[in-house]
Amino acid sequence: MSNAFSALASAWLPALATLTALLVGAYMLAALERLVALGPRAWRLALLAPLAEGVALLRQRATRPAKADGLLFRTAPLIALVVAGLTALVLPVGPGVGAFDPSIGLFYFIVLFSPLIIAVMNAGWSQNANVGVFAAFRAAASLISYEVPLGFAMIGAPMAAQSLAIGRIVSAQSGLWFAVWQPLGLVIYLVSAFIVCFRHPFDGPLAGSELEGGALSEYSGARRLLFKIALNAIFLVLLAMGVELFFGGWQGPWLPGPVWLVGKTLLLAALVLGLSRFAPRLRHDQVLTLCWKALVPAVLFNIVLVSVLIELIYGVGA
Amino acid sequence: MPTSPSMRQPLRQYLAVDGGAGAHVIALLPTAAPGLRAVATPRHADLLIVAGPISARLAPSIAQLARALPVPAQALLLLPEVSDSEALQQLFPGALTSTLRSGDAGGDILRVVEAIRGLGAPTKALTLGDAHDYEPPLIPMPGANEHEMATELIAFSLGPLQPFTAGPLRLWLICDGEQVLECRVDAGYAARDLAGRMAATDWRAAADLAAQLDPLAPVAGHMAYVRAVEALQGWRAPTQVERAREAALALERALNHLHWVTRFFRLLAAPRLAEQAADLAWRASALAGGTLSAAALAATTPQGDVWAQPPHAAEARQSLAAQVERLARWVRRDRLLGLRTHGIGALPPAWITEVALDSPTAAASAAGANDCHARLLARLTQAAADLRQSVGDAMPPQSGIIQREPVRAAQSEARGGRWEVPAGVAGGEALGPRGRLAVRLTSAGGAGPTRVAWTSRPSARALALLPRLLEGQVVADAEIIVASLDLSMAEADG
Numbered sequence: 001m002s003n004a005f006s007a008l009a010s011a012w013l014p015a016l017a018t019l020t021a022l023l024v025g026a027y028m029l030a031a032l033e034r035l036v037a038l039g040p041r042a043w044r045l046a047l048l049a050p051l052a053e054g055v056a057l058l059r060q061r062a063t064r065p066a067k068a069d070g071l072l073f074r075t076a077p078l079i080a081l082v083v084a085g086l087t088a089l090v091l092p093v094g095p096g097v098g099a100f101d102p103s104i105g106l107f108y109f110i111v112l113f114s115p116l117i118i119a120v121m122n123a124g125w126s127q128n129a130n131v132g133v134f135a136a137f138r139a140a141a142s143l144i145s146y147e148v149p150l151g152f153a154m155i156g157a158p159m160a161a162q163s164l165a166i167g168r169i170v171s172a173q174s175g176l177w178f179a180v181w182q183p184l185g186l187v188i189y190l191v192s193a194f195i196v197c198f199r200h201p202f203d204g205p206l207a208g209s210e211l212e213g214g215a216l217s218e219y220s221g222a223r224r225l226l227f228k229i230a231l232n233a234i235f236l237v238l239l240a241m242g243v244e245l246f247f248g249g250w251q252g253p254w255l256p257g258p259v260w261l262v263g264k265t266l267l268l269a270a271l272v273l274g275l276s277r278f279a280p281r282l283r284h285d286q287v288l289t290l291c292w293k294a295l296v297p298a299v300l301f302n303i304v305l306v307s308v309l310i311e312l313i314y315g316v317g318a
Numbered sequence: 319m320p321t322s323p324s325m326r327q328p329l330r331q332y333l334a335v336d337g338g339a340g341a342h343v344i345a346l347l348p349t350a351a352p353g354l355r356a357v358a359t360p361r362h363a364d365l366l367i368v369a370g371p372i373s374a375r376l377a378p379s380i381a382q383l384a385r386a387l388p389v390p391a392q393a394l395l396l397l398p399e400v401s402d403s404e405a406l407q408q409l410f411p412g413a414l415t416s417t418l419r420s421g422d423a424g425g426d427i428l429r430v431v432e433a434i435r436g437l438g439a440p441t442k443a444l445t446l447g448d449a450h451d452y453e454p455p456l457i458p459m460p461g462a463n464e465h466e467m468a469t470e471l472i473a474f475s476l477g478p479l480q481p482f483t484a485g486p487l488r489l490w491l492i493c494d495g496e497q498v499l500e501c502r503v504d505a506g507y508a509a510r511d512l513a514g515r516m517a518a519t520d521w522r523a524a525a526d527l528a529a530q531l532d533p534l535a536p537v538a539g540h541m542a543y544v545r546a547v548e549a550l551q552g553w554r555a556p557t558q559v560e561r562a563r564e565a566a567l568a569l570e571r572a573l574n575h576l577h578w579v580t581r582f583f584r585l586l587a588a589p590r591l592a593e594q595a596a597d598l599a600w601r602a603s604a605l606a607g608g609t610l611s612a613a614a615l616a617a618t619t620p621q622g623d624v625w626a627q628p629p630h631a632a633e634a635r636q637s638l639a640a641q642v643e644r645l646a647r648w649v650r651r652d653r654l655l656g657l658r659t660h661g662i663g664a665l666p667p668a669w670i671t672e673v674a675l676d677s678p679t680a681a682a683s684a685a686g687a688n689d690c691h692a693r694l695l696a697r698l699t700q701a702a703a704d705l706r707q708s709v710g711d712a713m714p715p716q717s718g719i720i721q722r723e724p725v726r727a728a729q730s731e732a733r734g735g736r737w738e739v740p741a742g743v744a745g746g747e748a749l750g751p752r753g754r755l756a757v758r759l760t761s762a763g764g765a766g767p768t769r770v771a772w773t774s775r776p777s778a779r780a781l782a783l784l785p786r787l788l789e790g791q792v793v794a795d796a797e798i799i800v801a802s803l804d805l806s807m808a809e810a811d812g
Contacts (some may be wrong), residue, residue, distance in 0.1 A: 037589065038352045045353060052329040052349050056364060056439070061389040063361060130472055134496070134793070186593070200587060202656075204794065213359035220361040220388040279654045281587035283794045285496075286657060 014099035018088050025262075026232035029269060037272045040217030054225055065127050077223050079119035080230035088237045090283075092167045092254045094257030105166040106158055109152050109241060113196065115292050116234060117143045120198065120205065123227070124215035135214035138284040139205035142195060145291035150192035152299040156306040157183040157245040160314075166241075170249035179246035181309055184302045186246045188295050190272055193238040195287060197231055201279040202287050206231075212229035239272070240265045326399040326620045327353030328434045329681065333363035333387070335380060337406075338508050338808035339398040340369020340535035342423040342599075343430055345584065347428070348598040356584075357732040358481075360386035364440050367430075369396040369418065371533070371808070372406045376486050376507045379478050381409060382452040390440035394433055396426075400530055400612060401510075420529065420536040420612050423577070424603040456491055456513045457502075457807035469494055474793060478507045482585055482797040484534055485807025489784070493793055501788035501796075505781060509811040513770040520766040521547065521737045522619075528757065529615055530774065532809035534577075537570045539757075540615050541807075542798030547620040551738045557619075563618070567748055569606055569708040574751030575701035576602050576642070578804050584695060585801050586658050594645055598638065602705070605634055619735025632709040639705035646698035659691035663787055663799035673779040677753035679803060697804070720764045726767030741765070745773060750774040752804055777810035 027050055034046035064073060090105045092098035102108055117139060122135030158164050159173035160182075179186050195202045208213045219227055242263045243249060249258030252264075282290070327650040332354055344367065357363050360383050368380060384393065393413040400420060400717035407415070416433040418426050427576055442637055459474040478488040486507035492500040512531055516524040529536035541563060548555065555563070576599040582593035649655060665688045670680050682688050682696035697756040706746055741763035747756035753776025758770035780803045787803075 034352075042352060049329055053331070056331075057328075059390065060364065063388050074379060130474060134474075154636040200589075203587075207358065211358075213357065213362060216362075218361055224362065277589045279588065280583075280591075280658045282657065283792070285792070285794075 001105075003200040004296040014089070018099055019085055022084055022233040022236070023229065024086055025265075026229045027054075028266065029232045029236050030228075032266060032269055033273055034264070036247075036270055046065075051125040057220075057225040057228075058222055060224075062223045063217075064180065064217070065129065065218045067128045069126035069128070074223070076119045076123035077219070077226040077230055079115055079122065079213070080227060080234065081121070083112065083116045083119065083234035084230050084237055088240075090166055090235070091240050091244060091261075092170060092249065093261050095171075096167065097250075097257065101165055101167045104164050106154060106169070108165045109166075110147075110154070113150075114143075114147065116196070117127055119230075120215050123219065124205070127218040129218070131211045131213075131217055132215060133179075134207045135211050135217070139198065139215060140206070141259040141284060142202075142287055142291070144262065145288050146192050146195040147290055149299045150196060151296035152296075152303060153185045153189035153192060154241075154245060155303060156182045159306055160310055164242055166225050170244055170251060174251060175247040176313075177246060177248045181313065182246065182302070182306055183257065184298060185306065186242070188299050188302065189242055191290075191295065193235065194272070194276065195291065196238060199231075199235060201281050203285045204281060204287065207281070236265065236269070239269050243268060278311065319463055326435065327351055328437070329353040329356050329366045330434060330437075331355050331363050332365040332367050332434075333357055333360050333383075334369070334481070335383065335479045336369045336481075336486075337372040337376065338369070338806070339371060339401070339418050339420070340367075340396045341484035341534055341581065342419065342573075342603075343396065344369065344481075345577050345581040346423065346596050346600055346603075347426050347430065348584075349593060349600070350427045351434070352502060353808065354434065360384075361388060362607070364391050365397065365434065365437070366391065366444065368393065368406060368410070370398050370403045370406050371401040371510065371530075372409070373508060373509070373510065374402070374405055375509070376478060377405055377409055378452040379486075379507075379602055381446060383479055384410070384444050387444055389443040391444050392437050392440045393444055394430070394437065396430065397747070398530075398533055400526060400536075401533070410445065412445055418613070420533065420610070422603075422611050423573070424600065427600075427625045431550060447612045455504075457492075459492065470543040473497065474556065477802075478504070480797065481581070482801035483805040483807055485805075485811075486809050487781075487800075487805065487810075489788070491788065491793060491796060492730045495589055496792045496794065498788050498791050498796060501785045503781060503784050505807065506811050508535060509805040510781045510808070516770040521739055524767055524770070525619070525676075526616075529612075530808070531693055531755065531775075531812070532750060532752070532777075534806055535570055535574055535750045535752070535755075535809075536612070536615055536747045537566050537610055538755045542746045542757045542802050543714045543749035543759075544618060544620050545736055546744055546757050547737075547739055547746070549744035549746055550737075550759060550761050551620060551736065552740075553621050560792055565708045566609065566614075568704040568748070569609055571749070571751040571809060572598070572701045572704035573602050573606055573610070575697045575704065579645075579697060579701070580749075581692070581800055585798060586655070590657060591649070591652075591655065594648075598642055598645065600639055604647075605631055605638065610675075620737065622735030635709045639702040640699060642702040642705065646702065647694060649698060650695060656691055659799065660687075660689060661692060662690050662791065662795045663693075664689045664789065665783065666773045669783055669786065672780050675776070675779055675783070676754065676807050677749070677751070677776060679753075679780065693802045693804075739767075747774065750776070752806055752809065753779070755809075764808060772812055775809050775812065776811070777805045777807065780805055781810050 003084050030050035031046050035047050089099040103195045119140045121136045124132040157178050161169040177197035206216050247264050251262045393410045395413050396418050397415050398418045416429050474491040474493050476489040478486040483495040488504035491498045492503040529540040531539035580595040580599045583595050603807055614768040620691055630670045670683050678700045682692035740756045741761050743760045745758040756774035756775050758771045758773045759767045764766045
């Protein structure tokens with residue numbers, strides 16, 4: 001009996017807590033997006049609008065296009081949600097508090113992110129329309145382009161912390177946040193995070209008006225709600241990971257760890273969402289150009305820079 | 319914008335379809351009511367907004383679109399007050415309607431937001447009347463490429479219901495991957511046979527029809543017609559009347575340019591800039607007030623009355639012009655925006671002279687670079703210049719009101735103008751927002767014109783450039799290029 005209970009406590013509770021946190025987080029991100037767009041005076045509308053939108057989507061019939069590939073069409077949002085859930089598991093919310101903290105945490109995170117592209121491609125391909133296929137190809141084209149800068153931008157942190165475990169990376173920033181001396185890595189990481197989640201201004205595959213909504217153009221009702229939640233959750237997970245890697249994660253005075261992590265993540269989200277409003281939607285080939293010609297060289301330079309800085313800050317043989 | 323966070327905001331996802339008269343209102347809608355969100359596909363919408371006029375040819379496409387909305391959904395019809403909208407009302411029996419008054423975009427928006435608030439939450443499927451089924455046309459495809467690695471060509475349809483022109487237009491893009499190999503223009507969805515209907519009616523009613531040629535620029539169409547009638551009568555307007563008319567035309571042009579800029583930024587998905595432009599467009603609409611309304615138009619008759627401009631408008635227009643110039647400077651410096659607009663859709667000068675393109679598009683080409691970015695800047699600059707012209711030239715700054723006495727003296731008939739027209743042929747023209755509108759009237763001395771020909775329709779001329787302009791571009795740029803030409807399909811189709 002006690003064995004069963006401890007099994008429940010060790011496996012199911014963290015999983016349930018993670019999923020709940022993701023749901024709440026996705027909601028908060030949707031509200032924050034409205035708040036950034038409308039200004040603080042419209043806080044009431046911003047807080048309630050996602051709820052009203054969610055209820056409206058739940059009441060809406062989930063259509064399925066004629067001759068669609070039913071299996072791919074229905075499972076695509078679920079795949080996206082699974083990606084969000086699995087990646088969120090490795091985020092520590094306090095000292096030693098987290099679903100699990102494997103020694104290869106960061107590697108696990110990067111690897112489990114890749115199936116997201118499968119969700120978007122399945123969504124585009126399965127709807128049996130040429131806009132969907134165009135969108136799927138645009139999304140696929142950006143896969144490797146963002147994985148390379150995203151992965152390399154993250155590497156600066158484990159280099160400095162001498163570990164791939166996220167908990168150790170956070171602890172290593174108790175003296176100085178990595179954001180202070182790895183600003184280039186931070187910027188590249190954030191830009192890549194936007195591209196990964198197909199958020200504005202990199203949302204061509206999902207929102208291009210010439211593609212009538214792109215890969216998601218045939219989704220309505222509960223399935224669309226699920227997709228929106230998943231995409232929001234994934235963006236939030238990426239930003240939370242950014243806080244863990246560059247802004248000292250859960251560390252901070254007076255308040256408990258989870259509060260610091262959530263607060264920092266939302267603050268970072270408000271900042272980047274506000275900045276992204278100044279840009280028009282980029283064309284997909286411009287996104288590829290940005291990735292390969294700007295981000296990849298910059299991130300390689302960043303790795304060299306970080307290794308030199310590590311020598312200077314921590315001393316030889318640290 | 320007149321929004322207040324305490325007001326109960328309608329929270330809807332809407333898909334807007336513009337038959338020609340609704341472009342200005344639809345462009346400002348998301349800014350006027352922050353709870354409304356525009357979506358790009360019917361599957362994401364729970365509210366369908368259809369603006370008239372809708373022709374019989376377009377109705378099946380609209381019906382098909384309406385069927386794609388998931389249950390539950392509602393429809394809101396925006397009906398222009400001057401055009402018959404029975405076809406649209408038959409298509410959506412029992413749907414809520416809101417009237418579009420020409421030249422009063424500000425009032426229109428408040429009415430539309432109020433109507434949407436009155437709709438409440440949707441509970442059932444859209445009610446659709448009888449409509450012919452939409453039959454997708456067969457597109458003859460060019461022969462397959464024989465070379466190695468040849469890909470299958472795709473016929474990609476843009477439109478006929480799209481956000482990048484004012485009114486319906488369908489473009490068939492024959493694409494090799496993302497590259498447009500060939501563009502076929504399928505126009506005529508907005509055709510109303512305006513010239514024929516004008517020739518079948520009397521002089522006065524024809525004036526109202528002339529104002530509908532371009533529903534977004536009623537003054538220009540009306541003015542071209544009135545000037546043609548005056549030419550037939552052999553009457554030359556006094557300088558003061560001419561200045562008042564030019565001022566009204568300038569105001570209308572400025573208003574159209576600012577609304578176009580808003581729509582263009584929305585198409586580029588540049589939220590910050592779209593908000594700034596929407597704010598300017600809104601304020602320009604408020605400034606224009608009733609000056610450009612249908613009632614004011616009806617007061618402008620051959621040898622007749624002119625507009626009375628509201629006082630204190632001069633200063634506000636000057637300050638608005640300064641703000642438009644500030645936005646233009648911002649746009650010029652904005653490198654990110656330039657990424658999306660620089661170097662695409664360049665018009666060689668030879669093409670411009672070939673179709674005799676005038677107005678801002680041509681002005682942009684004269685300045686050197688004639689790509690989408692140049693056209694955007696040209697329209698912003700032109701909007702500021704037009705705003706200044708609508709004040710400075712027309713009247714002494716201190717008075718603000720056009721003195722009407724000399725006009726009255728010149729007028730031989732009672733208010734309402736002279737509509738007796740001797741036999742003959744004469745033309746009249748006016749500079750509208752998209753270029754020079756010109757009409758040629760033939761009179762047999764009867765109660766109405768015997769022949770009407772629109773000899774200059776700028777959108778029709780710009781439309782002729784499209785196939786060449788889109789060839790070799792990529793699909794993602796196509797609609798930005800089309801939008802940059804600022805086509806009014808009602809005017810192009812006549």
